[in-house]
Amino acid sequence: MHDVALKLSGRIADAASSDAATDAAVLNAAALLPLVVRNLSFRAGGRSLIDALDLEITAPGVTTVMGPNGAGKSLLLRLLHGLIPPSAGEVLWAGMPPDREVQKQQAMVFQKPVLLRRSVADNMDFVMKLAGAPDVERRDSLLQEVGLLPLSAQPARLLSGGEQQRLSLARALATNPQVLLLDEPTASLDPASVMTIERIVKDASGRGIKIIFVTHDLAQAKRIADEVVFLHQGRVAEHAPAADFFERPTSSVACDYLAGRIVL
Amino acid sequence: MQDFAEAFRLAFSLVLSGDADLFEIIWLSLQVSLTALLISCVIGFGLGTVVALSRFPGRGGVIVLFNTLMGLPPVVVGLLVYLALSRAGPLGVLGLLYTPAAMIIAQSILITPIIAALSRQIVEDLFCEYDELFRSLTVPLHTAMAAVLWDARYSLITVALAGFGRAIAEVGAVMIVGGNIDHLTRVMTTAIALETSKGDLSLALALGIVLLAISMTVNALGLSLRSTAGRQAYA
Amino acid sequence: MMRMVVVAAVAAVVAGLSAAPASASDKSIIVQSTTSTANSGLYDYILPIFKKKTGVNVNVVAVGTGQAIKNAQNCDGDVLLVHAKSSEEKFVGEGYGVERFDLMYNDFVFVGPPSDPAGIAGTNDAEAAMKAIADKRALFASRGDDSGTHKKERKLWEAAGVDPSRGSGKWYRETGSGMGATLNVGVGMGAYVMTDRATWISFKNRGDFKIVVEGDKNLFNQYGVILVNQAKCPHVKSRLGQQFVNWLLSAEGQQAIGSYRRSGQQLFFPNAVQQAMEKSG
Numbered sequence: 027m028h029d030v031a032l033k034l035s036g037r038i039a040d041a042a043s044s045d046a047a048t049d050a051a052v053l054n055a056a057a058l059l060p061l062v063v064r065n066l067s068f069r070a071g072g073r074s075l076i077d078a079l080d081l082e083i084t085a086p087g088v089t090t091v092m093g094p095n096g097a098g099k100s101l102l103l104r105l106l107h108g109l110i111p112p113s114a115g116e117v118l119w120a121g122m123p124p125d126r127e128v129q130k131q132q133a134m135v136f137q138k139p140v141l142l143r144r145s146v147a148d149n150m151d152f153v154m155k156l157a158g159a160p161d162v163e164r165r166d167s168l169l170q171e172v173g174l175l176p177l178s179a180q181p182a183r184l185l186s187g188g189e190q191q192r193l194s195l196a197r198a199l200a201t202n203p204q205v206l207l208l209d210e211p212t213a214s215l216d217p218a219s220v221m222t223i224e225r226i227v228k229d230a231s232g233r234g235i236k237i238i239f240v241t242h243d244l245a246q247a248k249r250i251a252d253e254v255v256f257l258h259q260g261r262v263a264e265h266a267p268a269a270d271f272f273e274r275p276t277s278s279v280a281c282d283y284l285a286g287r288i289v290l
Numbered sequence: 291m292q293d294f295a296e297a298f299r300l301a302f303s304l305v306l307s308g309d310a311d312l313f314e315i316i317w318l319s320l321q322v323s324l325t326a327l328l329i330s331c332v333i334g335f336g337l338g339t340v341v342a343l344s345r346f347p348g349r350g351g352v353i354v355l356f357n358t359l360m361g362l363p364p365v366v367v368g369l370l371v372y373l374a375l376s377r378a379g380p381l382g383v384l385g386l387l388y389t390p391a392a393m394i395i396a397q398s399i400l401i402t403p404i405i406a407a408l409s410r411q412i413v414e415d416l417f418c419e420y421d422e423l424f425r426s427l428t429v430p431l432h433t434a435m436a437a438v439l440w441d442a443r444y445s446l447i448t449v450a451l452a453g454f455g456r457a458i459a460e461v462g463a464v465m466i467v468g469g470n471i472d473h474l475t476r477v478m479t480t481a482i483a484l485e486t487s488k489g490d491l492s493l494a495l496a497l498g499i500v501l502l503a504i505s506m507t508v509n510a511l512g513l514s515l516r517s518t519a520g521r522q523a524y525a
Numbered sequence: 526m527m528r529m530v531v532v533a534a535v536a537a538v539v540a541g542l543s544a545a546p547a548s549a550s551d552k553s554i555i556v557q558s559t560t561s562t563a564n565s566g567l568y569d570y571i572l573p574i575f576k577k578k579t580g581v582n583v584n585v586v587a588v589g590t591g592q593a594i595k596n597a598q599n600c601d602g603d604v605l606l607v608h609a610k611s612s613e614e615k616f617v618g619e620g621y622g623v624e625r626f627d628l629m630y631n632d633f634v635f636v637g638p639p640s641d642p643a644g645i646a647g648t649n650d651a652e653a654a655m656k657a658i659a660d661k662r663a664l665f666a667s668r669g670d671d672s673g674t675h676k677k678e679r680k681l682w683e684a685a686g687v688d689p690s691r692g693s694g695k696w697y698r699e700t701g702s703g704m705g706a707t708l709n710v711g712v713g714m715g716a717y718v719m720t721d722r723a724t725w726i727s728f729k730n731r732g733d734f735k736i737v738v739e740g741d742k743n744l745f746n747q748y749g750v751i752l753v754n755q756a757k758c759p760h761v762k763s764r765l766g767q768q769f770v771n772w773l774l775s776a777e778g779q780q781a782i783g784s785y786r787r788s789g790q791q792l793f794f795p796n797a798v799q800q801a802m803e804k805s806g
Contacts, residue, residue, distance in 0.1 A: 109425055126428045133426070140423040143416075143441040152437065156427055201427065377600030377760050385760065387601050388555055388586060469555075469586035472569070487705025488564050489712075489730030 057204050057236030058119035058131060060084040061106070066115035068101060068260075075101055077260035078115070087252030088227065088237040090268075092244075094289040097257040099240045100137070100209050106238065107134050107207050119205070132205040133198035137213055139190040141182040146174055146193055149182050153200050165200065172196040173222060188219025195226055205236045212246065224250050244284065248272055256280045258289065297495035301503075304496055311473075312497075316504060319477040322390055322464070323457040326397035330453055333398075334405025335413075335446065339435045341406070342414035356410065359403030364396075364462030371396040371467045388469040393477070396463035401453040408449040409442075416442045444519035451512045458505055478504070553582035554765045557594075557602035559673060560703040562748070563587030565723035565792050571781045575772055581765050589672030589703065597621060597751075600758030603766035605751040608721075609673035613749045621758075622751035626774055629782050629793045630747045633677060635738035636708075636725060637717040645717075649740035652685040659687040662696040664716035668707050669699025673746075678719050681743065721746055723792035748793070750774070773797070 061083040068076040076098045083089055091099050104110050106117055108124025119128050142149050147165065154160040169175040172192035177185065182193060191211055198206060208227065212220040228250060231237045241247055247254060251268040256277065264277040275281050283289045304312050341352055373379050375387040375395070386392045417424075417438050424434050439446075461479035468475030470484060478501040485494035562568065563585055572583050586596065590607040597605045598621050605622060607613060616622045635654060637646070643663040645654040658665050667689070668675040682689050689697040698716055700707045704724045711718035712732040720728075725736070738744075752770050755763045772778045779795035786792070 104422075107426060109422055129426065129428050134422075136422065140420060142420070142437065153427060156429060156433070376596075377758060379599070382600070382760075388584060469584070471555075471584040471586060474582075474584050484564075486709065487560060487703050489705055489708060489728040491709075491730050 057086055057234060058128065059236060062118045064116050066105060066117060067113045068105060069113045075260050076105065079261055081255065081262050081265065085253060086234065086236055088231050088239055088250050089253050089255060090247045090251040091238065091240045091255045091257060092242060092247055093257035094283060098260040099257055102257065103207050103209050103240050107132060131203060132207060133201050133203035134207040135194045135198050135211045137210045139194040141190055141193065144182060145179050146182050147178040149193060149197055150200055153197050157201055168196040168200055171226060188215045191215060192219060192222055195223055199230060203235060206230055208239045210240050293492055293495065296492045297499060300492055300496035301499040305500060315476055315478055315481050318390065319458060322393045322477060323397060323454060326394045326401060326457050327450060327454045329398045330402040330405045331450055334402045335409050335439060337406040338409030339413050339439055342410045343417055343431065343435055356403050356407035360407050362400055362403065364400055364460040367396050367400045368463035368466030371399065375467065387467060388471060388475060390475060392467040393464045393475060396467045397457040400460060400463055401457050404456060405449055405453045408452060409446055412442050412445045412449065413438050444516050447512050447516045451509055454508060455505060552580055553584055554603040554762050554769060555584045555586060556604045556606055557597045558585050558587055558606040559590050559593060559608060560587045560705065561721045561724045564705055565727045566787060567785055567793060570785045574781050579768060581768065583769060589670045591671030597753050600760060603753055603762045604769055605753060606748065607673055608746055608748045609676045610747055610749060613751060617751060620756065621754055623754050625749045625751045626797055628748045628750045628773055628797050629795045630745060631722050631793050633719055633744040633746050634722050634725060634736045635717055635719050636734045637737040638715045639733050639735065641737060646737040648738055651681055651738055651741040651743050654738045655681060655685040655687055658717055662692065664696050664698060664714055666707050666711035666716040666718045667697060667699045669701045674704060674721060726790050726792055727787050
């Protein structure tokens with residue numbers, strides 16, 4: 027698995043920076059970094075849901091996006107991935123807008139798993155066929171990793187909530203993404219599934235895949251985050267390394283949020 | 291009341307006696323309507339899927355048109371096909387009037403809008419579910435269409451059954467373009483119309499009962515297929 | 526399972542499409558004819574005889590005379606066998622038909638309910654009966670479909686000096702349907718109906734209706750047969766069509782027509798022999 031990631035990163039690194047770069051730089055280029063968001067706005071129904079948002083993500087690892095309900099977390103994720111066009115501003119991944127070419131190097135896991143009405147294995151094969159030929163060995167190793175190999179032949183819709191989300195994650199990884207975008211993937215899952223998903227996400231991050239993980243679960247953010255982006259009312263209220271954010275939040279909204287006070 | 295009892299008795303004795311003429315008519319009815327259904331499914335599922343998955347100016351109009359054509363009177367379809375296939379008509383050289391092929395064409399025209407309109411709804415609903423995933427995966431349009439059609443296949447059985455029901459039950463179109471010719475284009479419905487016009491109401495009703503039984507068999511087959519799939523959570 | 530259904534459907538298509546051209550092929554002709562001849566069972570009786578002799582399949586499309594003539598004008602038939610002499614002569618006159626031959630005859634009768642509201646039962650004067658029906662505003666069910674029977678009926682009203690259209694929807698009920706359907710309506714609503722005798726004899730849903738008027742020479746019903754003209758309709762199978770017409774007019778064909786019985790009664794009376802002999806002579 028590591029080899030595959032490296033091979034791919036090598037290809038992209040060649041294109042991006044030919045000069046002898048550090049490993050980190052290779053990984054960054056592979057992960058489509060830096061991500062630069064400038065003056066991003068999204069308006070709907072006369073309201074600014076994302077309001078002239080600026081953000082710059084350069085570090086690899088896991089970035090968690092946090093914030094109270096309605097802060098615009100899920101919306102931001104979709105704008106970053108190019109699923110919806112912004113009202114104004116721009117999103118640039120290593121200088122490129124999130125068009126099809128960029129999307130192909132990314133994968134998204136939705137809060138409510140979207141599974142094809144097929145078997146577990148067929149769900150995997152579908153995305154693998156998009157990228158090329160399905161690879162049974164790789165498919166099975168991914169399913170093994172998320173603990174679904176024994177359920178390969180099961181209809182995906184008969185899986186439990188946790189199993190469905192694990193399948194979504196395995197399917198996302200099957201596309202060999204450089205960036206993995208996750209929209210509250212563990213909301214309402216049992217602890218075992220949460221742990222599995224977190225472990226796989228950390229593993230993926232370790233292999234150089236950039237993770238952007240939306241969550242409102244403080245404990246989870248503490249477990250997995252390398253850095254935190256805290257959103258409030260469609261803007262970035264705070265953007266800090268995880269340790270700093272949890273120890274010494276600088277914005278008053280983040281303070282209130284971490285203290286468990288209601289943030290509107 | 292006596293008529294009903296007589297009709298049921300007659301229906302059973304017709305079927306049990308293995309009446310050759312009856313089975314010829316039943317076989318032709320099935321042949322014509324199933325062929326029309328297959329053609330309509332190929333065209334209708336295709337049209338329905340294209341309209342479901344694409345956005346173009348006038349799309350709303352197309353949907354209204356499909357829904358309107360669902361109510362096409364069979365006689366009107368029969369008349370249009372007659373005018374087209376008549377020797378004096380534009381397609382007269384084909385020599386298809388008064389043949390099973392003409393009946394298949396008429397029934398295909400009759401039920402394609404039904405298949406297209408109903409499948410569009412089903413495909414569109416499923417596609418809404420898949421939409422973000424497909425865009426995230428940058429699935430090409432033709433792959434998306436194939437995937438949605440395939441995944442909706444069990445729901446589409448209901449659509450096909452609706453089309454089949456309309457085709458096997460209509461009389462207006464096949465009467466005009468088929469001509470109700472004995473041993474050539476006589477199907478269940480035109481035979482019923484004929485016996486009614488001969489005043490042999492019991493026989494007409496008996497044929498109606500047989501037709502209903504055939505329809506029921508086909509529907510039961512289709513629905514059992516669907517419910518099996520339903521239990522497997524594919525539908 | 527899905528695959529089985531698809532395979533079955535494909536098989537049906539192949540069978541369906543392959544059956545189609547075979548039927549339209551060589552040894553068959555299409556006869557545009559009337560419901561009265563078809564419903565009486567005449568064709569079921571004589572066509573197998575013809576088929577046995579010649580191997581030619583005769584496919585009968587049974588519609589009203591008006592529509593049969595229109596279909597033939599559209600070249601959708603090889604032979605026309607109807608009963609409306611003036612329309613047939615017009616058809617030939619306009620070049621659509623080769624020549625018209627008298628083939629056979631039967632007669633029209635009036636049937637009605639036993640209550641006989643117009644009091645016409647037992648008469649043999651059609652005009653008087655029609656006047657009585659109109660005077661009493663007794664229900665009368667008309668074909669109203671421009672068929673041979675309908676044309677004849679209108680002629681009789683005219684001769685009786687009655688304009689039934691003034692009673693349309695009231696006592697004069699136009700069904701716009703075939704003979705059988707109109708009889709069903711008439712029996713259902715207790716209305717007099719004018720029908721050809723052949724249809725009446727073979728009709729099953731008579732209820733308590735009886736023949737009330739018969740035997741008027743004005744109720745004579747002549748059938749004619751015409752070969753559609755190849756000059757107008759190049760696709761016409763002239764040779765096979767002519768073969769059928771010749772056979773109908775021949776002693777053998779005439780004998781076949783005359784020997785057809787329904788409930789022991791003769792339905793059609795051949796009257797072409799004389800003429801055919803004149804032709805050949």
